[in-house]
Amino acid sequence: MSTKRDYYEILGISKSASGDEIKKAYRKVAMQFHPDRNPGDKSAEEKFKEAAEAYEILSDADKRTQYDRYGHAGVGNGNRGYGGGHMNMDDIFSQFGDIFGDDIFGSFFGGSGGRRGGGQRSRGVRGSNLRVKLKLNFEEIAKGVAKSIKVKKYVSCTTCSGSGAKDKSSIQTCQTCGGSGQVRKVTSTFLGQMQTVTTCPSCNGEGTTITAKCGTCKGEGRAYGEETVTIDIPAGVQEGMQLNVGGRGNAGERGGMPGDLIVLIEEEQHKELQRDGLNVAYDLHISFPDAVFGIQVEVPTIDGKAKIKIPAGTQSGKIFRLKGKGFPAVNSYEKGDQLIHVNVWTPQILSNEEKGIIEKLQESNNFKPNPDKNERSFFDKVKEIFS
Template sequence: MKEDYYDILGISKNATAAEIKKAYRKKALEHHPDKNPGNTKSEEMFKKSAEAYEVLSNADKKARYDQFGHAAFEGAGGFGGGGMNMDDIFSQFGDIFGSAFGGGGGFSGFGGFSGGGQRRVKGSNLRIRVKLTLEEVANGVEKKVKVRRKVQAEGVTYKTCSTCAGRGQVTKITNTILGRMQTATTCNVCGGSGEILDKRPSDADAQGLRIEEETVSIKIPAGVEEGMQLKVPGKGNEAPGNSVPGDLLVAIETKDHDTLKREGDNLHYDLYVSISEAVLGTSKEIDAVGGKVRIKLEPGIQSGKILRLRGKGISSINGYGSGDLLVHVNVWTPKELNKEQKEFFERMSGNDNFEPKPEKSDKSFFEKVKDMFS
């Protein structure tokens, strides 16, 4: 079971953005690979801290995590879903380390950096939208989408950047009243990759890249909601030289269902019955995400009655089972009557059996709403 992000950083759920950043910097510096060379436990803690910070420092992801826990990012992979790597950490959070480790946040010994401090550049992310039906949301689905992404052209070669000597960074020494200060910045010639274009095929652009269409499989877990974002690691654009690909970010959209309305993990269905069906009782076939289901209405059922079909709703993204299908019974009153029908109801007017006699078990509208949300 994955550790709680708040526990990893040693903070409470009420921590401010500044407190979250401070806690992460403390953990990152404590377990930084330059301070703990060859220590796999420190490396793992370094990655866990970065993953926790990536989620908790983002207001939207933090809100989803607080509501759904780790299940909010299941199927996403990469940041916000496990599988952290050093290239992601230093490309996104290197500025947090400041000058604590040579000025650039880099490190040596393993991961995406060489002994000389070369940083592997990460390609840009791609973003797409995927629209799901209610059935796909309820059961989970695997989607195959075509993505046009930049990849290194076949036959392209790169050579070491002479400006930074392959390190991806250039250092500058400045004399101050406090002494000589050394700072490191990303090389503006190679963009931090440490390499520049050597041979370029005819079908490649100025960076040695070309556009290629690829079919990508996306596993979408059951219970996702509109606005959620999944990540497919390594399926974004590639970058020149010794780089790592960006990610494919998948925004979830949902289609409206004809008869079912979603509310959290529960579904709602409006069932209309005639006066005679309400009086005599009947059985009805209604829509559910798994297909049609038949329900029985007892004689004398009242308009506004809510029937609960347990487990017929949406699967919880937290893995806590499924919600319910709530059937709202509405007795349909005809607006026009023929002579015979009108005479019948006139005879029944004032009849003791047709007078409203609500029982204690017949809940008011407000009580029904309260029960529905409890």
């Protein structure tokens, strides 16, 4: 079970909150715990990161749906962007500015823009998300598993460390916007002067320009390659469920944030068991004499073999339950059962001697069907086969 706090609780909102309410709540919490307002306070910094993570999930309709259904297991696997080292404080500050505008930083934090490193944005272009399919067997689903998979994708250029520049001296503050990534224009209208803020056309909002491009990546800051990603799959996932691994998608251009890796779960069919929600179903076939006299049999389960006792006189269609032998729920302590459906096998080929024995047994009332049940007798079925 995850030890992370509930995202709605972090932002102080209800589960029915609208997009505008989520944004307003995030702004309030982030402003309260911003590091510039709480210098040296590690607790405030962690709450600032928590709020950013909560907003990143709840502001995205798909991620929010996964979170509401499966909790933290549906949107992260211990590798999430903020806590897992794939998104640093500069990325969060950049996100904060993108959402609410840089003006609030100038008003509240002395024009620093909430960013480190001389006020330059240096954020590049965010990488795209990737989708992969991951097939799991019943045992892996029941217990949870860590899977390492090779993903072909854009990775950060090792030559320029993702900057896209030949060297550090090739990265210059944009002369058009002065490193802010935005340009302001004041126009006069009949209502008075109006100020508009637009993305800088010279640097496309990055705040920097490159005078000499990296020879390896040609200025993109990334190259197509392969990365091995380890994914922690929680126990109890289901066919069609999506897990979101933050920061493990395509690398961004020129140092931009990486996209996410979205993992689609597929279930391998078990050769003997079938899944029914949290429960596991198994069809057990026994002979007519075993149904009459009773028998102890061994049945397959997710964890191996289990012995069960079939009492004398068991009817075809009887269901036995093995408590707790099913799948666990992803977001609770609930666990399913294994259901064993008994099927009494009717022989299709009989010798003359066997036919004679059965015909004699048919005369006994003990071998006639219960009149309260709409069932045909075993003998009627045999006669139908050999008629």
